[in-house]
Structure formats: structure tokens, C-alpha cells
Amino acid sequence: MRNFLPALRGRPTVVVPTALLAVCAAVLPLSPAAAESGPLPAGPSPQAEQRSSAGGGTVSSLPLTASHRLTGSGSLPSAAAHTLAPRRTGRFELLGVTWDGPASALDGAAVRVRTRDAATGAWRGWQRLDVDGDEGPDTPGTAGGARRAGTAPLWTGPSDGVAVEVTAGPAGPPSGLRVELVDPGRGAESSAARSTPAEPPGEPAAGGRRAAGNQAPRPGIVTRAGWGADESIREPGFVYTGQVRAVFIHHTATATAYECSDAPRVIRSIYLYHVQSNGWRDIGYNFLVDRCGTVYEGRAGGTDLPVHGAHTLGFNTDTAGVAAIGTYVSDAPPSELLTGLSRITAWKLGLTGRDAAGQVKLVSGSSSSLYPAGTTVTFDAVSGHRDGVSTECPGAALYAKLPDIRSTAAGLQGRVAAPR
Structure with a gap:
């Protein structure tokens, strides 16, 4: 956006x-x-x-x-x-x-x-x-x-x-x-857990899925119940893709000087627009991160599973979309936001042993992207929305910070980011 x-x-x-x-x-x-x-x-x-x-x-x-x-x-x-x-x-x-x-x-x-x-x-x-x-x-x-x-x-x-x-x-x-x-209203009430606690370094929490080695600890995540998602309006059931091999970073093109306590209202609004206005099965992003670094669960289906999103036209397969809440064209992204993006990126890619500082090959699924359908394209494992589609998202100021996000995420995985 x-x-x-x-x-x-x-x-x-x-x-x-x-x-x-x-x-x-x-x-x-x-x-x-x-x-x-x-x-x-x-x-x-x-x-x-x-x-x-x-x-x-x-x-x-x-x-x-x-x-x-x-x-x-x-x-x-x-x-x-x-x-x-x-x-x-x-x-x-x-x-x-x-x-x-x-x-x-x-x-x-x-x-x-x-x-x-x-x-x-x-x-x-x-x-x-x-x-x-x-x-x-x-x-x-x-x-x-x-x-x-x-x-x-x-x-x-x-x-x-x-x-x-x-x-x-x-x-x-x-x-x-x-x-x-x-x-956005006040949000739907739910008896489900409102958040998933952060994992300490070391072994995964009970029930967690972790690849051998180079796995960053899971950050704390506010669940859909935590931000008040009305589960009755989305499509029932879930759609999964292959293993997540890359993460695309977005911004939501909303206000940057918001109170972090208002982030759930922004997320509910985007959810309602994506589902009830656009007719999508669920919110498009897999995760969202606010300016205070808090990570939110996006599309339903399991944060540790490869849920098929709707975030980067042509490259929604084998990827995850993470949206920074705000507009980061000229406004500098806060350090807390960058930390949150690094943590969720390191954890999500590490679930399948992917190097956050590495590169991957993806196949375009739509000629409306920058590449004709069927084209094999090399991406950084942590890329910006603009790398796959003609857009300025995630904004020039945030896009310039992607090398730092890759390096920090690779460090959280216990890797040393290779110089470019």
C-alpha cells in the first residue's frame, strides 16, 4: 500500500x-x-x-x-x-x-x-x-x-x-x-487466548514446531482474539501453501503517530475491508507489527503453519506477508518496529531452517506482478513488497532498513549475515 x-x-x-x-x-x-x-x-x-x-x-x-x-x-x-x-x-x-x-x-x-x-x-x-x-x-x-x-x-x-x-x-x-x-467497533469477544507468550531461547514451547538448528525464539504474538477478530465473517477452513521460504515486508499506509493501544482498531478495520468490501477469505497479511514492536497474528490458520496469504500479487505461494502498521515513505520507522519485524521474520523463516540473510527462487503466479506468470525470480529471503510488484510499499524509509532487518534476523537465528 x-x-x-x-x-x-x-x-x-x-x-x-x-x-x-x-x-x-x-x-x-x-x-x-x-x-x-x-x-x-x-x-x-x-x-x-x-x-x-x-x-x-x-x-x-x-x-x-x-x-x-x-x-x-x-x-x-x-x-x-x-x-x-x-x-x-x-x-x-x-x-x-x-x-x-x-x-x-x-x-x-x-x-x-x-x-x-x-x-x-x-x-x-x-x-x-x-x-x-x-x-x-x-x-x-x-x-x-x-x-x-x-x-x-x-x-x-x-x-x-x-x-x-x-x-x-x-x-x-x-x-x-x-x-x-x-x-472497526469495539471488537468481538472471545474466550480464546489473547496472546501467545514469547519463547525463551533454547527449546521450543510445548506443541511448537521447530527445525533443527538456527531457529530463533518465537516472539510474543497477540492472537486474533486479542485484536477482536470476528471469526464468523471470514471463510471457514484454511488454505496452506508450501514451506515459507521468503517474507515480504509491507506497510499499511495508515497513520504513523498513533497510540499503540489503537493498533487493534486499525487491524480490525483492514480485516473488515479485506473481507466484507474486497471479498477476500480473510485479512491479507500473515502478521502485523505496530510501532511499539508488538506482533499480531493476521490470517487465521496457525502462526507456525504456512498459511496462504493475499499480500504480494504473484508471490503469495511459499511466502508470508508481514505488515508494519503506519506509513514509512518519509517517516522513519521506530527502532521498536524494526525489532518486531526482525523477530517475527527470524522465527517464521527459521521454522523451516531458512536463512534470513539468504536468497530464494520463487515463481511468479501473476503477470500483474513485475514478472510474467511462470517466471523464476531470485529474491532476498526478506524482501519488500516493491521487489515483486510495481508499488512504493513498504515506503522508502522502511525499505532502506531491510538490510538491517535481515542482519538482525540472521543474528537471532544464530547466523552471521553475509556481506553484500
Whole structure:
């Protein structure tokens, strides 16, 4: 993901059919001042679709209306656009724009959003969403329903109003464009353990799986119950890949100056967006790490097992995806975050005896990656998302720290990182 965001401080379903409303007359694009002037309609709109989850989480969908932008002279329509006029909504903390068809349908398009601060009532400035189809499953469809393409989600913080403008690319606008507003709620309650304690150096804890030699101790991990995952909304059962031979590092393109106690809210929001908006079987990442270095379990199926994720298009097989919570384009990743990334990477790769400072060969599973499907590619065992896909993720500042993460992880495995 690569939304450059400045720091901000279930099942029951009610469905009302949605339809795009064609507008014959050309309309002016939303201006920065539009959200501050005139009365705003209250939400949700009559066309809204709302999906709920245990713990009070909700995803509300609002269709975008077909319109046209005007040229500077105001005389001729230019690029086709879909918009949502500034309006009040229910509370949300994360949003994204989704559509029918392939992720490539918005290639060359521009998507921008504006949100209203729920605490102050002030409208924030316009922000662009990342439209690259660089995350997600490699194969179409899910057992539980239709999959939808979407932008990377944008963490907004507590909000209660939104405006959207999508300017189509060369292929024109895809059908079914809508904005998804996510409220993480308080989280589902569970009697399951909220965390897995860290292993001391030496022998593994009871039931742990460990390869012979060069195995780093398992870090403490906050379980899905610990961050409040509603297990009823994901696909039942689990899908596994071959042995994990590489780890891809990501960032979540959310606020960097958050309280670490808020990290579970961010994770629940991403989970709801991936499952209820994108139609994925579960959250895409295998693990997430917050700025304090706390490690969180991502996709369900067993932290010590090779759970098939949806994090690096074309290279989800025989790999794991680990996401740093925050945006690390120019913001320096905290040392605690780097330590957490090194610990989970060292442990996960060490389960099968993989050298965190080594290299591996992977076969591309999608021509939408940097490499045509079927191409054999050599990667560092600890690589960045951008190494496999055309994206700036995990951000320039975090990407520059990958050599340090490899070296530290190799040290935790009892290896000496080879100089490059």
C-alpha cells in the first residue's frame, strides 16, 4: 500500500440494492470549498448497503454517481468521473473505493477523497487513494461470494462525512464504483487466548514446531482474539501453501503517530475491508507489527503453519506477508518496529531452517506482478513488497532498513549475515 497519509490522531446484513444513477447534465468537480458550504444531507443515503460484524464493526457502501468533469472553460466535458457529493455519514475510521471487474480497470485513474473530522466537524483536505492492484489473492473468486477490486484502504481516524471523486483512466470507468466506510467497533469477544507468550531461547514451547538448528525464539504474538477478530465473517477452513521460504515486508499506509493501544482498531478495520468490501477469505497479511514492536497474528490458520496469504500479487505461494502498521515513505520507522519485524521474520523463516540473510527462487503466479506468470525470480529471503510488484510499499524509509532487518534476523537465528 502506498497512500501517503499525514499523521491523524457477522453476519447480520441489511442490503438495499444499489445502482449507479446516470446524470445527463455535466457537473462541476468537487472543489475544496464545496464541503464547507451549504447544508449537507444526513447519512446513510437511501442507496446505502450496510454489513455488520460482532463487536459493533460495520462496513457501509455508498454508490458513486456517474457524472462529467468540465474543462477549464466550462464548455466541454472532459474525462468521465464518478462522484459522491460531500455528505454526512455514520461514524467510520477507514475507507476505500471498490468496483466490479479486474483490479487493472482503474489503471491510469485518479481517486481522491475528503473526510469530515467527527470530533471537530472540520473537513480535512483532499487525499489520493492508491489504485494499484498490488495486493490480494492470485486467483479469481472465493468460496463465499464475488470478489471486488479496490484501492488500498485509507485510515482516516474518527470521521462522519465524506466526499469522493474518481476520474477514469484510458479504459473508462468500471461498473459498480462505490466507497466503503469502515467502523472497526469495539471488537468481538472471545474466550480464546489473547496472546501467545514469547519463547525463551533454547527449546521450543510445548506443541511448537521447530527445525533443527538456527531457529530463533518465537516472539510474543497477540492472537486474533486479542485484536477482536470476528471469526464468523471470514471463510471457514484454511488454505496452506508450501514451506515459507521468503517474507515480504509491507506497510499499511495508515497513520504513523498513533497510540499503540489503537493498533487493534486499525487491524480490525483492514480485516473488515479485506473481507466484507474486497471479498477476500480473510485479512491479507500473515502478521502485523505496530510501532511499539508488538506482533499480531493476521490470517487465521496457525502462526507456525504456512498459511496462504493475499499480500504480494504473484508471490503469495511459499511466502508470508508481514505488515508494519503506519506509513514509512518519509517517516522513519521506530527502532521498536524494526525489532518486531526482525523477530517475527527470524522465527517464521527459521521454522523451516531458512536463512534470513539468504536468497530464494520463487515463481511468479501473476503477470500483474513485475514478472510474467511462470517466471523464476531470485529474491532476498526478506524482501519488500516493491521487489515483486510495481508499488512504493513498504515506503522508502522502511525499505532502506531491510538490510538491517535481515542482519538482525540472521543474528537471532544464530547466523552471521553475509556481506553484500
